[in-house]
Amino acid sequence: MSGSSPAARLQRLFEGHRLTPTQRRIAHCMVRRAADAPFLSSVELAELAGVSQPSVTRFAVALGFDGYPALRRHLREVAPADGQRADAEDTYNEYQQAVRAEIENLRQLSELLADPGPVERAGQLLAGSCPLPVLGLRAASSQARGFGYFAAKVHPDVRVLDEGGSTLYDRIDSARRAGASALMCFALPRHPKEVVDALAYAQGLGLTVVTVADSAFAPVAGYSDLLIPAAVGSGLAFDTVCAPMLLGRVLLEAMCDGLPDAQARLEEFDARAVARGLFVE
Secondary structure (H helix, E strand, O other), X not given: XXXXXXXXXXXXXXXXXXXXXXXXXXXXXXXXXXXXXXXXXXXXXXXXXXXXXXXXXXXXXXXXXXXXXXXXXXXXXXXXHHHHHHHHHOOOOHXXXXXXXXXXXXXXXXXXXXXXXXXXXXXHHHHOOOOEEEEOOHHHHHHHHHHHHHHOOXXXXXXXXXXXXXXXXXXXXXXXXXXXXXXXXXXXXOOOHHHXXXXXXXXXXOOEEEEEEOOOOOOOHHHOOEEEEOOOEOOOOOOEOHHHHHHHHHHHHHHHHOOOOHHHHHHHHHHHHHHHOOOOO
């Protein structure tokens, strides 16, 4: 366990426990601040998560510890290597540290993909939905558009939902009436309440929600039928999202495996692109 990243260790510690929404919020905060988590007091963690200090204590007990001090002691015991690595990080400037943090996020994603089952299941769900609505608002809108752009090359009907407002529900309704069975969602911090509400609405219509989020304990977790986490970097003024973007490409690959005519569609597109002189070689 000590050989993996701090965030990955926390994910494994929290998995398998039935957590309340407040406890999920605390878990999400700890994953986001994985390097600092072993050194935060219960008051500091409560403030960061926006919960009460007793909630932090109940959270630790829910994980099987006598209290928060025991949880923090456990985190310190399994993270000696990370303390040494933090000392080494002092030799890098803030830009290098941001890049190295993203490398660590990608390494964590690689560990997660050692079990391809969830991605393969997601690929089948996305391939089987026609049309395929792809939701992403605010910070996640570029992820939704990028996924939709490539998905449209192999999928017959992709509908990108990257704008909120009352018409968002109209478009979800429309996709469902047209035969959609699943909805793909990209959810990144800060998480808009509108995304949570939209996912609840989609589930109410019978859509299966597949979500890429920054943590398995993100606010959208309770409204996702299949959530695959990919951490974001928070070392710069704005979050960096290399891991969620790569996970989106992995899901595209899995979706292509579920579409028997995907290769033919790609070849057809390439032929049309050559005929139109679309790209400069």
